[in-house]
Amino acid sequence: MSLAKIFGWFTDPANWQGADGVPHRVLEHLLYTGLTLLVALVVAVPLGAWVGHSGRLRWLVTGANAARAVPTLGLLFAVSMFVGPLIQSDLAFVIPSITVLVLLAIPPLLSGTYAGIDSVEPAARDAARGMGMTGWQVLTKVEAPCALPLFLSGLRSATLQVIATATIAASVSLGGLGRYLIDGLASRDYVQMVCGSILVAALALVADGLLALLEKRAVSPGISGRATRVARSRARNSDPHSEPDSDGADRSDPDPRQAALVGSGTTGPVQATATTGTPSERDRT
Amino acid sequence: MIRFEGVTKRYADASGTESGDGSVAVDDLTLEAPTGKITVLVGPSGCGKTTTLRMVNRMITPTSGTISIDGRDTASLDVAELRRGIGYVIQHAGLFPHRTVLDNVTTVPRLLGTDKRTARSRAMELIERVGLDPAMARRYPAQLSGGQQQRVGVARALAADPPVMLMDEPFSAVDPVVREQLQNEFLRLQSDLGKTILFVTHDIDEAVKLGDQVAVLRVGGVLAQLDSPATLLADPVDDFVAGFVGRDRGYRALSFAAAPELSLADEPTVSLGASADDVRAVGTPWVLCVGDAGEPLGWVRAAAVESEVTRTVLHRGGTVASTTGSLRALLDAALSSPSGRGVVADADGRLVGTIRAAEVIPAIEARRDAAASPTSAEEATAR
Ligand SMILES: Nc1ncnc2c1ncn2[C@@H]1O[C@H](COP(=O)(O)OP(=O)(O)O)[C@@H](O)[C@H]1O
Numbered sequence A: 001m002s003l004a005k006i007f008g009w010f011t012d013p014a015n016w017q018g019a020d021g022v023p024h025r026v027l028e029h030l031l032y033t034g035l036t037l038l039v040a041l042v043v044a045v046p047l048g049a050w051v052g053h054s055g056r057l058r059w060l061v062t063g064a065n066a067a068r069a070v071p072t073l074g075l076l077f078a079v080s081m082f083v084g085p086l087i088q089s090d091l092a093f094v095i096p097s098i099t100v101l102v103l104l105a106i107p108p109l110l111s112g113t114y115a116g117i118d119s120v121e122p123a124a125r126d127a128a129r130g131m132g133m134t135g136w137q138v139l140t141k142v143e144a145p146c147a148l149p150l151f152l153s154g155l156r157s158a159t160l161q162v163i164a165t166a167t168i169a170a171s172v173s174l175g176g177l178g179r180y181l182i183d184g185l186a187s188r189d190y191v192q193m194v195c196g197s198i199l200v201a202a203l204a205l206v207a208d209g210l211l212a213l214l215e216k217r218a219v220s221p222g223i224s225g226r227a228t229r230v231a232r233s234r235a236r237n238s239d240p241h242s243e244p245d246s247d248g249a250d251r252s253d254p255d256p257r258q259a260a261l262v263g264s265g266t267t268g269p270v271q272a273t274a275t276t277g278t279p280s281e282r283d284r285t
Numbered sequence B: 001m002i003r004f005e006g007v008t009k010r011y012a013d014a015s016g017t018e019s020g021d022g023s024v025a026v027d028d029l030t031l032e033a034p035t036g037k038i039t040v041l042v043g044p045s046g047c048g049k050t051t052t053l054r055m056v057n058r059m060i061t062p063t064s065g066t067i068s069i070d071g072r073d074t075a076s077l078d079v080a081e082l083r084r085g086i087g088y089v090i091q092h093a094g095l096f097p098h099r100t101v102l103d104n105v106t107t108v109p110r111l112l113g114t115d116k117r118t119a120r121s122r123a124m125e126l127i128e129r130v131g132l133d134p135a136m137a138r139r140y141p142a143q144l145s146g147g148q149q150q151r152v153g154v155a156r157a158l159a160a161d162p163p164v165m166l167m168d169e170p171f172s173a174v175d176p177v178v179r180e181q182l183q184n185e186f187l188r189l190q191s192d193l194g195k196t197i198l199f200v201t202h203d204i205d206e207a208v209k210l211g212d213q214v215a216v217l218r219v220g221g222v223l224a225q226l227d228s229p230a231t232l233l234a235d236p237v238d239d240f241v242a243g244f245v246g247r248d249r250g251y252r253a254l255s256f257a258a259a260p261e262l263s264l265a266d267e268p269t270v271s272l273g274a275s276a277d278d279v280r281a282v283g284t285p286w287v288l289c290v291g292d293a294g295e296p297l298g299w300v301r302a303a304a305v306e307s308e309v310t311r312t313v314l315h316r317g318g319t320v321a322s323t324t325g326s327l328r329a330l331l332d333a334a335l336s337s338p339s340g341r342g343v344v345a346d347a348d349g350r351l352v353g354t355i356r357a358a359e360v361i362p363a364i365e366a367r368r369d370a371a372a373s374p375t376s377a378e379e380a381t382a383r
């Protein structure tokens, strides 16, 4: 019966029209998310890339991760109180909301970018420089493509968090899917609240799915196949009778695209690798 | 020609200054790597080999001294340009994992502005030249074995046809069988290409095998001895070099002595499938078995043959020397043969005859006497 109510809410044409309708709210929600990610990317990617490339100021990444502990809602009210009196118009609410969301999105993006660049094999980096690539060429032609999987995990993680948390914008009288939760709570319309939550979850899933698709297309099979290689070399080492190394068409390699499927499941928390990154003995002369 | 002149590299010590008494990795090195030859830098771990090598393409900046290539001071050149003109091969190949083998090999030509098609067709040639199946061109590095990756690394370094190559322990991360293959093919390639090569290894056997000249470094980056491999083995300058060159250097030095014309004994042979009676009819306790093309297969102990000669009864411990090989191979064939008669085959692998250790020794003695008179020393060291 409760399920019927939810079904009823979704099929009620009134909920699909006007400023309070689902399409408009979803659009608002996406707008906040997109704006947040854009700002966060502009800040985090160059910074993370620079830290990873130069190996300097690693504590920035660690520090950003520590900042995640700050309670989002509290921060939102604090920023609103501070910024609110300074600005007339809606911006008085938009700026604090986006700021808080950006702060939320930066750590995973920063960690992802940094960890991605930092994970590039030192030998590949060394060879790149030794062959006469400039610093910029090393970054764009070698480090960036190799960093892509970890960066994209960071992006997925940030996107999920921002979509879920963008609901708080409604608590300072802005729109987005959070409206259904706040308004539903105020009017004790629990069906509306549940439906709002479902919409947030669905949006998050769709966004994550799209990013997963992007990951599969953008990451070189040579990198995403890394997982299969580790598995295989372990298998080879454990077999004392295996052929040492005969050249020619020998190995029955899995299709690289299949390898990509195996490797692309790495959406796990990148942060762990990034924060524990000990300063490696890399030669940066 | 690569020339080091009074090159010193001092790494910053804990206080962070390069002057003062920071650790000295290379100490006042003066050395010439002649054009078209392989110069090997060898020495124990931490003696400054890598530092020396990397100062040539300015991956490391010398603290003092100059390094010049064909008379041009490397410090005066644009660093990216300098590096693009030098082939660089490192231990773990350092291939780009996100690029196919083909695109790895085209890296430097593409940096130099060669168009894609030209770069690729040249890369395909090189891929075959270093002994890889052309089908591998589309693979990614992760799909190759260590030895194959190293071959790609060499092809990549050769792609822009640089006159100078720097190689830092390129073969030391692969197993011994593959290493030997790679070394042999490297020598074959070099005999075609005639690059000026600076090659780093910690393995003295590799050094004497590959080097036209070998520079032995001691810890602290001091050049201990620079000589041809044969001289290095025959005449180490001090205890350090002697110890580093290792035991049985007298025997190993024979690698550099071409086998002289010796009269070989005719060896009666049997084929696979010969009956026990045929084998015993030869009248010696060990009988040599040869294949259809006359290639030696192994020795058979006459008493052990029950009905006929099969592959399972063959003794395979003996090595086969080649008429075009070295005195070392000849002596080893004699020493490793269960019959005491060393098997010698021609360049095509067909049995020519056998020789006893006692007959090889006089040849060795004769060579020593000849080497004492300077005119023929040159000949004796020919590889
Ligand atoms: N970046 C560096 N900073 C400080 N010391 C270094 C650095 N690189 C090498 N060294 C020191 O210089 C010496 C020579 O190193 P290296 O040239 O790598 O030796 P090899 O290649 O012969 O093993 C070693 O004692 C090593 O510890």
Ligand SMILES: [Mg+2]
Residues within 6 Å of the ligand: B049, B050, B051
């Ligand atoms: Mg080294």
